[in-house]
Amino acid sequence: MSSVKTSLAEGVAVMTLAQPDTRNALTGGEMLEELIDAIDDAETDRDIGVLVLQAEGPAFSAGGNVKDMAAKEGLFAGNPAQIMEKYRESIQQLTRFMATTDLVTIAAVNGPAIGAGFDLVLGCDLRVGTPRARFAHTFIEMGIIPGDGGAWLLPRVVGWQRATELSLTARSIDADEAVRLGVLLSVVPENKIEDHVMKLARSIASKPRPAVVLAKRLLRQSKTMDLDPFLEFSAALQAVAHSTPEHETAINQYIERLKGRD
16 A cells, blocks of 8 residues: 555645554655655656645654664664665655755645654645644654754754754644744644645646746745845846746736736
8 A cells, every 4th residue: 555645636746645553654664765756756747836745644744763763673774874875865865855846845734743754844835734733853852863854944944043942852833833933834724724725736836837946946046045146046047937938828818818908
């Protein structure tokens, strides 16, 4: 049985973490590999522009499999050099995918997202939760650090000081605090989150795809570039956007709508 269920419609790929018996732990089974493969497939599908991540069961994701940690199995087996290489080849690949994909990524969080599960949520562009959502960076409690790259993600979302506090205390935050900190865009009732997220996803997927891709690349670079090179980059991407058939179609449609107002 697949650990990740995927459905495609109207330019949106919906991927569901489907191992509720493990609280959708990312390690210790096929979940991680299947998720990376599914995202890779969606990236190569020209009809897909938006990726929605959701989960079955009471938890979004418990992150790493603690039982495997205790038994020193799977990702956690071997000497330090072997474990380092396993992190590079597995969980860090997921972090890279989420940080570099041109797909617009949306997390629908209907339960706890802990450790690497929290980092998977942080790697998404947009994040919506229900009142049951909660988040914690619990690595320090296990005597480890976020080897998946979570210490890169968390400060970019909540700021350096709050990231330090959350990382070093392992404190859990609820859905309301998550909104205040910028972890969640909004909180919606449990019975409405699917419709809410899909409406958001379809709205983005309906926009001219090249412009969406370029806009996401521009936003991504705004985190690291100084103003002058950023303006040069903006001009270059805008020149590309002006040359796309989607831009020409959108302009013609807009002009036709103006004519209809006369």
